[in-house]
Amino acid sequence: MKTIQLPINGNDIQKLRVGDEVQISGHMVTARDMAHRYMTDQWPDWLVPLLRDGAIYHCGPVVSQNNGVYAALSAGPTTSIREEPYAHRVIARYGPRLLIGKGGMGDKTLEAMRQHGAVYIHATGGAASVIAKSIVHIHAVHMLAEFGAPEAFWELEVENFTGVVTMDAHGGSLHRTVREASQKQLFALLGDT
Amino acid sequence: MPPSFKDTFVELLRRASTQLPQDVTTALREGHAAEIQGSPASNALETILENISLSRRNSTPLCQDTGTNIWHVYHPRTICKTAIEEIIREATAEACQRSYLRANAVDPITNLNTGNNLGQRFPVISFYEWRSSAIRAAVMLKGGGCENVSCQYALPYEPIHAGRDLEGVRRVVLDGVFNAQGRGCAPGIIGVGVGGDRITGMIEAKHQLWRELGDENENPLLSKLEKRLYSECNQLGIGPMGYGGKTTVLGVKVGAIHRVPASYFVSISYMCWASRRACVTIAPSGKLTYHKRVPRYFGCNTPNCKGPSH
Numbered sequence: 001m002k003t004i005q006l007p008i009n010g011n012d013i014q015k016l017r018v019g020d021e022v023q024i025s026g027h028m029v030t031a032r033d034m035a036h037r038y039m040t041d042q043w044p045d046w047l048v049p050l051l052r053d054g055a056i057y058h059c060g061p062v063v064s065q066n067n068g069v070y071a072a073l074s075a076g077p078t079t080s081i082r083e084e085p086y087a088h089r090v091i092a093r094y095g096p097r098l099l100i101g102k103g104g105m106g107d108k109t110l111e112a113m114r115q116h117g118a119v120y121i122h123a124t125g126g127a128a129s130v131i132a133k134s135i136v137h138i139h140a141v142h143m144l145a146e147f148g149a150p151e152a153f154w155e156l157e158v159e160n161f162t163g164v165v166t167m168d169a170h171g172g173s174l175h176r177t178v179r180e181a182s183q184k185q186l187f188a189l190l191g192d193t
Numbered sequence: 194m195p196p197s198f199k200d201t202f203v204e205l206l207r208r209a210s211t212q213l214p215q216d217v218t219t220a221l222r223e224g225h226a227a228e229i230q231g232s233p234a235s236n237a238l239e240t241i242l243e244n245i246s247l248s249r250r251n252s253t254p255l256c257q258d259t260g261t262n263i264w265h266v267y268h269p270r271t272i273c274k275t276a277i278e279e280i281i282r283e284a285t286a287e288a289c290q291r292s293y294l295r296a297n298a299v300d301p302i303t304n305l306n307t308g309n310n311l312g313q314r315f316p317v318i319s320f321y322e323w324r325s326s327a328i329r330a331a332v333m334l335k336g337g338g339c340e341n342v343s344c345q346y347a348l349p350y351e352p353i354h355a356g357r358d359l360e361g362v363r364r365v366v367l368d369g370v371f372n373a374q375g376r377g378c379a380p381g382i383i384g385v386g387v388g389g390d391r392i393t394g395m396i397e398a399k400h401q402l403w404r405e406l407g408d409e410n411e412n413p414l415l416s417k418l419e420k421r422l423y424s425e426c427n428q429l430g431i432g433p434m435g436y437g438g439k440t441t442v443l444g445v446k447v448g449a450i451h452r453v454p455a456s457y458f459v460s461i462s463y464m465c466w467a468s469r470r471a472c473v474t475i476a477p478s479g480k481l482t483y484h485k486r487v488p489r490y491f492g493c494n495t496p497n498c499k500g501p502s503h
């Protein structure tokens with residue numbers, strides 16, 4: 001198990017490899033479909049300091065509010081591939097070092113990660129209560145009224161958030177490896193009828 | 194005094210969202226035992242199992258995506274369906290307010306979230322009249338991630354030489370599970386509807402997801418196909434979350450309904466490991482029974498069928 005303290009610099013990112021299990025602590029920001037469109041349509045400057053050397057978490061949490069204090073009750077990852085059309089531009093412009101989600105991403109993102117020094121971390125899909133436990137504080141929320149709770153930018157403080165590096169800054173992708181191996185199996189199963 | 198219908202439905206939603214059915218939990222445990230200890234696959238299943246106990250203990254949603262809520266309501270002919278529908282909608286909004294459900298209803302034209310989990314045909318409610326004087330309500334939470342990898346094939350499907358027979362069905366199901374990789378939060382449960390049209394075939398596929406994992410198909414040919422597909426899907430090596438591993442699916446359930454001569458659809462409904470379903474029966478006296486397992490009953494056509502005993 002490797003530990004990551006956010007913010008993280010480009011050198012430390014190079015040390016992470018596909019298959020590494022990691023525990024992340026620090027500041028991260030959620031962003032999903034509407035947020036990605038907004039980031040690449042409007043290029044908001046206010047996000048740059050929040051994301052540079054930081055983490056984007058693909059997540060639409062269930063959040064409770066008590067006397068103005070937010071708490072994450074259930075906050076697992078959402079499918080990342082939907083952000084494939086935007087992620088490479090987001091990486092280039094905002095400089096996040098970690099993209100966190102589930103299901104992995106495609107070649108464009110992989111290439112942008114290689115160029116700019118970033119990795120993709122896979123969290124356990126559906127393990128939302130366990131993950132919520134690692135969110136120790138919610139600093140702020142942005143665009144809540146505009147996007148609705150699942151799609152807003154939630155600024156989270158996390159402690160020991162666990163995941164697996166499935167795409168690294170050296171062009172490695174576990175998703176590609178598993179896909180290729182399972183395709184061989186598929187062909188074998190279809191060949192023998 | 195028995196609790197109001199609304200309170201009962203809020204409680205049903207709480208259970209559905211926070212308590213995973215026992216058969217699914219057991220299958221996940223078996224999957225965990227099969228994986229190599231310390232591998233990402235094994236650790237992912239461990240986290241999932243921990244998540245299941247934690248969610249139950251704290252009454253928090255198993256997954257933040259509380260999905261499309263699919264309701265089946267069985268009712269005597271004397272009941273007013275509009276009233277039940279209204280109560281279900283009130284209960285849904287309340288469950289959302291209490292954070293058992295996420296506000297999940299989004300207008301596709303404006304992209305605005307309604308904020309209370311209610312929308313057009315949202316939740317989805319089907320009514321079935323039966324001869325019992327009790328009311329039974331079952332609800333399934335179907336996540337969006339796994340819905341996105343669900344698919345439909347029209348046979349013949351040439352790319353993998355799938356013809357119009359059960360061998361063709363087998364081929365496209367394997368192809369569908371391969372294409373899904375880990376993206377539907379594998380290990381998944383595969384509901385298959387053979388025949389029908391593009392709508393009824395998918396409804397049949399979704400109906401299959403109500404079945405218990407250990408449930409044996411009454412049709413011997415389909416039963417054989419289910420077992421073979423279960424074993425073969427798990428040979429694909431996709432594994433939990435697509436990390437690679439032995440546990441790609443927890444079950445494959447196949448139903449068949451009549452088709453027109455021109456069409457042969459195979460509809461595949463992928464359900465993530467968070468296969469959330471719950472069921473309650475309300476007796477005329479107001480007595481409530483929360484079922485451990487969802488009894489099978491889908492507008493059964495058997496003559497003289499008495500419904501609940503079925």
Ligand code: SF4
Binds near residue numbers: 078125257
């Ligand atoms: S596919 Fe299921 S487990 Fe995965 S995020 Fe969606 S609802 Fe949750």
